[in-house]
Amino acid sequence: MTDDPPFNPALLPAGFVDRLPPEAEAEAAGVETLMRVFAAHGYDRVTPPLLEFEETLLSGSGAAVAEQTFRLMDPETRRMMALRPDMTPQVARIAATRLPDVPRPLRLAYAGPCILMAGNRGDGERQISQAGVELIGPDQPEADAEIVALAAECLATLRVQGVSFDLTMPALTTALVDAGGFDAHVRGMLMRALDRKDAAAVERHGGELAPVLIRLLHAAGPAHGALAELAAVDLPPAVRVHSARLAATVAAIEARVPGIRLTVDPVEFRGWQYHTGVCVTVYAAGQREELGRGGRYLSNNDEPACGLTLRPDIILRAAPPLPCRTRVFLPWGTLPEVGAALRAGGYATVSALGDEADARAAARRLSCALVVVDGRPVPVDGI
Amino acid sequence: MTDDPPFNPALLPAGFVDRLPPEAEAEAAGVETLMRVFAAHGYDRVTPPLLEFEETLLSGSGAAVAEQTFRLMDPETRRMMALRPDMTPQVARIAATRLPDVPRPLRLAYAGPCILMAGNRGDGERQISQAGVELIGPDQPEADAEIVALAAECLATLRVQGVSFDLTMPALTTALVDAGGFDAHVRGMLMRALDRKDAAAVERHGGELAPVLIRLLHAAGPAHGALAELAAVDLPPAVRVHSARLAATVAAIEARVPGIRLTVDPVEFRGWQYHTGVCVTVYAAGQREELGRGGRYLSNNDEPACGLTLRPDIILRAAPPLPCRTRVFLPWGTLPEVGAALRAGGYATVSALGDEADARAAARRLSCALVVVDGRPVPVDGI
Incomplete structure (x- = not known):
């Protein structure tokens, strides 16, 4: 037997936090705003449960996060259940099994907390907040563009400054390297070199493809420059399909959101395990963490789909504070x-629970800026 | 090795459900409405995490739900964590450890999902939805009344019909039986008889108290009749304290909510493990399940507190459906x-993703009532 250290009742497990006033309200209001934008564009809300059977939650697109997932046993069935680390696979499941007969395009929205076993890359949080959309059925640049435009409208509504959308096309790199006909060993070294953006190693392992790969490695940046580089290099037809789709998507996004800040990294593929088309990561100026990410993938039953998940908890760090109700x-x-x-006029009222000796002192103590005198609100610190 | 039966990918563990359109939206809008009412009365939102260390979550008022709680091991600290079955103990912890220096009365609001290991009594659901308030610091009838009035305003705002509030005072029964000086064995039998409302058994075990107890057993009903019976019977001073407090609370509630339907059951105590004062259960006509419950208790560090938790998932079954956005x-x-x-006018727009052959047919297929023609919305099935 060992002596446990004395337990601090205020201690929470690493990566879990209490949201206090006014942050808790700001986060909830932020989620409401996002969901209102989604609903206004015809995205219908679904709310999957926090727990599912492991087999369901971690199959298909869910497999990518399997090792980040807490499991517990259902005492009734003795089957293992998993606490969701991500809602996208749940929404894909709902589209396939609960709403298979709803006409496509099927537009769904969702919001809720998710739990990761280890801290999320970056901030170490193990409970994260998600709010997102999935557009299921169509496989067109216009569908990808609708999703990016929605995210841009959400962030503009929350007055987040300096938003940029980083587009990648993981399938392009794979197709390009496949076209090179490398043996498995060299291919592995080349992919690692590309992943690390190590131009010298790409030169070493890239064979005849090296000049093109290095040129694309350096092309990462504002969308138009990167697309011009892609258009200028000589790509095999199987790769050209992807670069053309990327260019069409950029054009469709810009048609919808004039002035949007788009960057393209043509040979980035890290972290996109189940995506099949254009992928997007959302950033804000001065914010190290991603505000959201999404992309095109094959949903259950290989149905084309694209989606984007925003992180309300991160967005709130980049958004200006909400006006509070005056008390x-x-x-x-x-x-x-x-x-x-x-209250109907937007104030928060704080009621006395008994006759107070000094109403102004009570008001001040309870952080009220105003106090009712003769039926009207007057400043607590006024004359 | 055994052969597992083929796994149905649409299957969820018993007690967990997907909320689909339009129910998911209705539930979220219901929660928002409740939280807006709470905020307008100066209740500040807090958002505790879904998981905490077992020691914290299941101590104090949390002990009552310990056996309803899923546990999992934190791989980082090897300590056991628990998935919350109830948010009230978390809010009590926050009040005591994070907000000890905020002046009292401290008014806090919260909303979120909770997980029960076995199905909740009644509907078998294992993921439930809570939205509630805690009023921490004061120990006055006016505080209890404020909480009940808030719940009444919430349900009126959601246009729930036939709402009634059932008040009990578990400490009254305990004090009365204590005053009888029974030995432990007889006391146990008497409490069970009262719990079962078994007048014959109360007669058998109640000794000199039997006539009073049976009279109070039959007094359960509309508040005024029950309080009149309580006032008419001869109660020891230690019991009179509780009946007087109950009567004062009824008066304070009626002063705030004229016409409220209040019932009182003077000798009901079942299911109130940690409550020290007036307790309340909320019902709606034709709805078997409770819409909410709450009461007075001692929070962490024995600080007086009262609170009430509503169940948005149950309330939505009793509330009229929300108007949907027209598509x-x-x-x-x-x-x-x-x-x-x-969209600014309250419509949901559904965008074409390419040139459609027949816009009206596309609109009809996507459940749109209107279609834009020449820049204006016209009925899909109009001329």
């Missing part, structure tokens, strides 16, 4: 209709 | 400002 103290005996009128 | 189809080439104006 008004209602001294004992204030008529109920006075309080009701103030 | 408008935007044919390919619709000007962006036409869509934006419709």
